[in-house]
Amino acid sequence: xxxxxxxxxxxxxxxxDALAGRRVAPDLTELGELALTLRDERPRPSESFGxxxxxxxxxxxxEEDPRSxxxxxxxxxxxxxxxxxxxxxxxxxxLFVAAIVIVAPSGDDETGGSAGSMSAAQExxxxxxxxxxxxxxxxxxxxASDSAGGAAAxxxxxxxxxxxxxxxxxxxxxxxxxxxxSDRRNxxxxxxxxxxxxxxxxxxxxTVSARIQEETRRQGGFVVSSKVSASPGGGEGxxxxxxxxxxxxxxxxxxxxxxxxxxxxxxxxxxxxxxVSARSRLKDARTERKSLLRQLGEADTPTxxxxxxxxxxxxxxxxxxxxxxxxxxDNRAAFSTVSVTLVADRGVGAAGxxxxxxxxxxxxxxxALRVLEVAAGVALIVLAVLLPLAxxxxxxxxxxxWTRRRRREQALDAV
Amino acid sequence: xxxxxxxxxxxxxxxxxxDDVYAYAATLLRDRAAAEDVTAAAFERAYRKQRTYKxxxxxxxxWLFGIARNAALDELRRRKRSAALAxxxxxxxxxxxxxxxxxxxxxxxVRVALARLEGRERELIALKFHAGLxxxxxxAVLGVSVSNAGTQLHRAMTKLxxxxxxx
Numbered sequence: 001x002x003x004x005x006x007x008x009x010x011x012x013x014x015x016x017d018a019l020a021g022r023r024v025a026p027d028l029t030e031l032g033e034l035a036l037t038l039r040d041e042r043p044r045p046s047e048s049f050g051x052x053x054x055x056x057x058x059x060x061x062x063e064e065d066p067r068s069x070x071x072x073x074x075x076x077x078x079x080x081x082x083x084x085x086x087x088x089x090x091x092x093x094x095l096f097v098a099a100i101v102i103v104a105p106s107g108d109d110e111t112g113g114s115a116g117s118m119s120a121a122q123e124x125x126x127x128x129x130x131x132x133x134x135x136x137x138x139x140x141x142x143x144a145s146d147s148a149g150g151a152a153a154x155x156x157x158x159x160x161x162x163x164x165x166x167x168x169x170x171x172x173x174x175x176x177x178x179x180x181x182s183d184r185r186n187x188x189x190x191x192x193x194x195x196x197x198x199x200x201x202x203x204x205x206x207t208v209s210a211r212i213q214e215e216t217r218r219q220g221g222f223v224v225s226s227k228v229s230a231s232p233g234g235g236e237g238x239x240x241x242x243x244x245x246x247x248x249x250x251x252x253x254x255x256x257x258x259x260x261x262x263x264x265x266x267x268x269x270x271x272x273x274x275x276v277s278a279r280s281r282l283k284d285a286r287t288e289r290k291s292l293l294r295q296l297g298e299a300d301t302p303t304x305x306x307x308x309x310x311x312x313x314x315x316x317x318x319x320x321x322x323x324x325x326x327x328x329x330d331n332r333a334a335f336s337t338v339s340v341t342l343v344a345d346r347g348v349g350a351a352g353x354x355x356x357x358x359x360x361x362x363x364x365x366x367x368a369l370r371v372l373e374v375a376a377g378v379a380l381i382v383l384a385v386l387l388p389l390a391x392x393x394x395x396x397x398x399x400x401x402w403t404r405r406r407r408r409e410q411a412l413d414a415v
Numbered sequence: 416x417x418x419x420x421x422x423x424x425x426x427x428x429x430x431x432x433x434d435d436v437y438a439y440a441a442t443l444l445r446d447r448a449a450a451e452d453v454t455a456a457a458f459e460r461a462y463r464k465q466r467t468y469k470x471x472x473x474x475x476x477x478w479l480f481g482i483a484r485n486a487a488l489d490e491l492r493r494r495k496r497s498a499a500l501a502x503x504x505x506x507x508x509x510x511x512x513x514x515x516x517x518x519x520x521x522x523x524x525v526r527v528a529l530a531r532l533e534g535r536e537r538e539l540i541a542l543k544f545h546a547g548l549x550x551x552x553x554x555a556v557l558g559v560s561v562s563n564a565g566t567q568l569h570r571a572m573t574k575l576x577x578x579x580x581x582x
Contacts, residue, residue: 008569012550015543016574035575037525038544043441045434049451053458057429084508235499408488412534 029241120365172284189275189333194252194266198259205235211258212239212340219251220244239341242335260348282322289315423468428475435546442541443487453490457483458559486554528578559561573581
């Protein structure tokens, strides 16, 4: 807008002079009179309204006043929404951080690590298979174990049912004994495997390695292979263990207590069909040997006898191979493979089961540093969430204010 | 009653401006009932927000009339109608019987001309002559520069003078 011209300034000054009762230039007398007329035309409130407003003023415009206007109430609602925006943002940020803390796998909490790496179904069926896996060898297992095994066996059955729904009045076919589709939970064989990643302080690597092997022996298992390297600044270890399946859960729990769990996973596979197949091969070979022995007794000629003997040698080797195969597959069910990876981490606490007596001021300093790191991380996450939210809220407030102002001005145009 | 902020003597401000706020609202809205509602709403809002008043941002009157303007414009948006003040019964005080006939005619012409102005122009007249704000206060209320406010006021007065001549 350009600066006021001298003429405009003069007329505006004349208006002020007239309103103030001062003398106005002769050529602007009419303008001065118009100003006075306008002032005289000023609307005046009625006495009743004046009294009413005075009373409300005396009461401090209390909330319950029936004359609170709708415009005022709507204004308060609007502002209350605006004012609550930061609160909503803060609550969202807190929820977000809480979700991260809950969902993220925790190395300090062994159960938390398990939950992070195992699905609920795996966990349920894994625990169930511990009962059902030894069902063949331990047919007299308790009913509790049986029911658990049944849960494991029911899972694939349920999957089949959902894939091919049967009509209500039809009778489902009874699966053959020992077939993969069978629900004979007592004879089912399940191969289980697990992996575990543990973190320990560099100086604890050797100790934890020894405890891993000790715990393996204590659970009735053995170390298939191991590789451990330790140094003042780091170290690592890798162990391939075979643990009796019936002790797998206890072994995993015991191993998890030796250090901080970084990751834990379990898997299982139904190998009943392979067991049944191996048994069938053994049974067939034995039946053939009986038959050959009978034929040998009835052989009349030396040539016939020699032929049957050669055949018997072959069948004997087949029986031996079938027995070995059955043992292998039985072993797969009886023993679980556990892979343990041990890593060095300065930030973790003392190895599980260790004494607190060797906790040094250096450890305290490291722990304090770790706490500060975590606190800074949390603060950073909160900031990362709050900053964009605050920015968005600020922009929204500015946009809302601008929009409202614009709408108000438009209302003025419509008068 | 709530104690006033040390920076703002709300009761004194109320006593000094009650009729001014009403006059401004009535001129802008041309509806006495709506003007009463807006006046009450303006003081209620101002009372609740009195602690937010910052002397550095402008005078108390400018701050109050900024609130009153918002309330008036909200009322305009809400009602979507405006009953012409000129159509209402004449204010007895505004036309004392001893006035000369010529003055009465002039008042009537001014009233008609004022009603013919656009809302923004009528608002400027209301702020200047009915609410008694100076140009800097008008600029603060409208959110424009003082020179801009002066220019707009001059333009509104020019238009009003023309309308009076033709009335």
